[in-house]
Amino acid sequence: MHLERPSEWALFLDLDGTVIDIAPTPDGVQVASGLVESLSLLTRELDGAVAVVTGRRIAEADRLLAPLKPIAAGVHGAELRATAGGDIASCAEPLPVSLMAAVTDLCRDWPGVLLEPKRSSMAVHYRAAAPAAGPALEQALQRLLESTADHLILCHGRKVLEVVPKDISKGAALQSIAALAAFRSRRPIMIGDDISDETAFDAAVRLDGVALRVAGEHFAKERAQFENPAQVRRWLAELAQRLGA
Numbered sequence: 001m002h003l004e005r006p007s008e009w010a011l012f013l014d015l016d017g018t019v020i021d022i023a024p025t026p027d028g029v030q031v032a033s034g035l036v037e038s039l040s041l042l043t044r045e046l047d048g049a050v051a052v053v054t055g056r057r058i059a060e061a062d063r064l065l066a067p068l069k070p071i072a073a074g075v076h077g078a079e080l081r082a083t084a085g086g087d088i089a090s091c092a093e094p095l096p097v098s099l100m101a102a103v104t105d106l107c108r109d110w111p112g113v114l115l116e117p118k119r120s121s122m123a124v125h126y127r128a129a130a131p132a133a134g135p136a137l138e139q140a141l142q143r144l145l146e147s148t149a150d151h152l153i154l155c156h157g158r159k160v161l162e163v164v165p166k167d168i169s170k171g172a173a174l175q176s177i178a179a180l181a182a183f184r185s186r187r188p189i190m191i192g193d194d195i196s197d198e199t200a201f202d203a204a205v206r207l208d209g210v211a212l213r214v215a216g217e218h219f220a221k222e223r224a225q226f227e228n229p230a231q232v233r234r235w236l237a238e239l240a241q242r243l244g245a
Contacts, residue, residue: 003239006045006046006239006243007046007047007186008186008187009046009049009186009187009188009189009209010046010049010050010051010178010182010183010186010187010188010189010209011042011046011049011050011051011188011189011191012051012052012053012174012177012188012189012190012191012200012204013039013050013051013052013053013191013192014052014053014054014055014170014191014192014193014194014197014200015052015054015056015061015064016029016054016055016056016158016193017158017192017193017194017214017216017229018191018192018193018197018214018229018232019035019191019229019232019233019236020032020035020064020229021228021229021230022158022216024127024128025114025125025127025128026056026060026114026116026123026125029064031064031065032229032230032233034233034237035065035233035236036065036066036067036068037240038233038236038237038239038240039065039068039070039236039240040068041240041241041243041244042236042239042240042243043068043070043084044244045240045243045244046243047182048071048084048182049182049183049186050070050071051070051071051072051073051174051177051183052065052070052071052072052073052074053072053073053077053170053173053174053177053190053192053197053200054072054073054074055074055075055076055123055157055162055196056074056075056118057074057075057079057118057119058072058073058074058079058081058088059074059088060074061074069081069084069085070084071083071084071177071180071182073170073173073174073176073177074088075092075118075119075120075121075164075168076121076155076162076164076168076169076170076173076196077091077168077169077170077171077172077173077176078090078091078092078118078119078120078121078164078165078168079091079120080173080176080177082177082180090119090120091120091168092120092121092165092167092168093120093165094119094120095117095119095120095121095122095149095152095163096148096149098148099144099145099148099149099152099163100117100122102144102148103115103122103124103141103144103163106137106140106141106144107124107137110126110129110130110133110136110137111129111130112126112128112129112130112133113125113126113128113129113133113137114126114128120164120165120168121162121163121164121165122162122163123157123160123161123162124137124141124160124161124162124163125159125160126159126160126161127158127159127160134159134161137161138154138156138161141154141161141163142154145163149163151165151166151167152164152165152166153165153166155195155196156195157194157195157196158193158194158216158217158218159217162196169196169199169200170192170196170197170199170200170203171198171199171200171201171202171203172199172203173200174188174190174200174203174204175203175207178203178207187207187208187209187210188203188204188207188209188210189204189209189210189212190203190204190209190210190211190212191212191213191214191226191232192211192212192213192214193213193214193215193216193218193219193229194216194217194218195218197213201213212225212226213225213226214226214227214228214229214231214232215227215228216228
């Protein structure tokens with residue numbers, strides 16, 4: 001995609017599977033050389049209209065993108081930072097302690113399953129588990145939610161199941177960020193790779209923006225604008241270079 005009149009656009013980016021390659025575990029990802037520099041330059045050239053919209057906690061995104069601390073939505077919108085480097089606001093209540101304990105006990109029965117608590121959500125990663133783990137975990141988690149927490153839902157991702165508040169989404173987060181001064185009157189470009197990015201795609205399109213998909217385990221190459229995160233990074237680097245020239 002070639003941007004005409006860059007001042008009309010705002011950039012929204014998922015992290016894992018979009019600008020960072022998927023790894024066996026969340027802690028195992030590597031940030032490619034040049035990515036932070038590209039994002040820093042784009043933030044400057046787009047007058048601050050660059051945001052990260054991720055399932056990770058914002059503090060974790062900051063660690064990966066250091067020293068950059070962008071405007072961001074974390075935990076699929078359960079966290080929000082409205083100014084670069086500013087305070088992180090919580091937009092959802094913590095998960096019930098009893099539910100966290102029940103999910104923890106459940107995951108102990110599955111070798112290779114990794115539990116990632118995020119205060120307002122819990123992600124159950126099964127990439128390293130047996131193939132049957134996904135469907136079985138989904139059924140067990142769904143039963144837990146039906147019996148203990150009607151304000152929570154189960155979201156699917158790339159070899160991950162996540163318990164999240166039902167009124168939280170990346171789409172709602174994108175709309176909130178789009179109303180900020182740096183983003184107002186700009187058309188959003190949302191780039192993502194997974195099921196949780198779908199609501200953000202819809203929000204971007206409603207705001208007269210565009211949705212750009214990254215091929216992988218969710219989007220087939222025929223439906224995607226980017227083949228992989230490396231291609232997204234190249235596009236960002238080329239855009240940053242052109243705007244900074």
